[in-house]
Amino acid sequence: MDGNVHPHDDDNVHPHDVWSRALFKQFKDAGVKLFSYIPDAGNARLVELADEDNETRTVLLTTEEEGVSLAAGADLVGERAVLMMQSSGVGNCPNFLSFVKGGNFPILMMVSMRGDYGEQNPWQYPMGEAVEPILEAMGVLIFKVERADELEGAATAALNTAFKAGKSAALVLSQKFLGAKGF
């Protein structure tokens, strides 16, 4: 710590701070250098942490599928990336996920869910319900987190699946874990 007052210190701690710190450490320890994302409440704190760290880099995308090809480009030169997005963004990715079945590229994703447990916005349900069928259709293995005590194990499994077994993996954070947004 540098002694300055930070917006997330003390009583202003970000609601996702604790698990985001733990997950960021897991990603970083596994050698993930590029953190690409479309902003979402579920990945906001993790993006801040990756931004603050000197050894990792964040990449703001314009649409989620860019993160799939970004990760494939990193893989070609031996580096590791994670694509972080809301569940709606999974709907933008399928064509580019051809890299998975066609090319054996290990794509790692973190999906923060909308349109599942407790969702109040009806627009979020169609894609929320389609996340798992789409990922399965394109050959991405799903590691779902519904409780805080499941996160570490699911993240370890997803990282090993991607970077040791060379198969693509999605860490899917449900609203049961994240909490549902009020409207």
Added chain:
Amino acid sequence: MTEITLNRIGALPQIFPNPDDYLFVTGLAGPARDAAALTNDGANMFTMAGCMGAAMTMGLGMALSAPERDVVVIAGDGEMMMNIGSLATIASQAPKNLTLVCVDNGGHGETGGQDGHTSVRTNLAKVAEGFGIQNVLTVSTDAGLKDAAEFVKSGNGPRFLWLRVMPGEPTAFKRNMNPAECRVRFKTHFLAG
């Protein structure tokens, strides 16, 4: 209307006389064939035959992950238009070692030559500048290829080279289109170097 007299056949070898010095990513269709002929389908090039729109950010991922190498993306106008927002992503990251080359024939050559947006009103140089890519060059004549060859070596990236070519067949070249084989080939070659 700018008169376009540039022939795509033989253009890339004049711009990149030493292709072994670069890592290349290409999009699909004609530009991939032109590019594969440049390197004789070399292990320093990853060409695609699907995932239209992926080439630009694949090049970005490579450029950010291998900052000591010069990375070149070669893609058609249709490929660029399909994920044109990638230019914003690239401009924001501003990798000094990334050059984008758009081989723009003004249409969809692979599917019968149907007109594309750039043959009508879309000006890709202004688009690239508008997204924040500062080094942009347009070439539409054979004489301009010397400028293009200088451009890809000068200053800092990201660079955007808009090659406006005449309609017509791309370079006749058959390349390996198995992505898994090409991934291993590229990665093995890179990591050995």
